[in-house]
Amino acid sequence: MNDLTPDSPQDYPRTHHNPFGIRDADDHPLFCITEGIRAEDALAHASLLLKGAYETTYELTDIGLGHSGLLWSALHLVESAKALVDAVAANPQPAAHA
Template sequence: MKKLVPDPPLTAAQRGRNPEHDLANQQIRQKLSLQPADASLIQSLKKTISTPVSRDSLFSVRGGINAEEALLHVSLLLKSAEEVSDEITERGSGIERGLIWSLVHSVEMARAVVDALLDGSRHRP
């Protein structure tokens, strides 16, 4: 059946844009633009501060860890999440499998970014 009336244009909310994400991206871009071009971003980062893992958690991030060591740990955590997600995907079905695969893909991309930052900081003269 052919539609006689075209669909109305999509609004910003329907297009899936999230104003909070746009604002966060803009703030990140502004901070990065303030960095000198020859400065290593990883070296300019301060050490970690003690931070609880979640509200009411018994666990926390230890303070005083340098950025490179913290990113190495993040990479290991993301690798573990990839492996667990891969295993779960094999057991999923239907929409669950697609959602889990999406999670796996997001974790792989996040780990690739962290690893690229670490590799880039190691290859600087």
């Protein structure tokens, strides 16, 4: 017989600690993905970051490449989204406890 009890929140896949991006003079990362975020939440946020990167780069094609601030923004959005996806992929097993 199938158990109809839903999985507890602790059974969902979660992110792995994942520093990314630029580092300070002592080689400490300025950004990092926190361990233990639900994979579903991390991937939803990654999707929003990628949407922002898409829209930024789309605008750059219309106005030209002379806007380095927009290029930096797009790079950071893509890097952040990649870090979120990597943090989920690095910890595919459900957490034993949260």
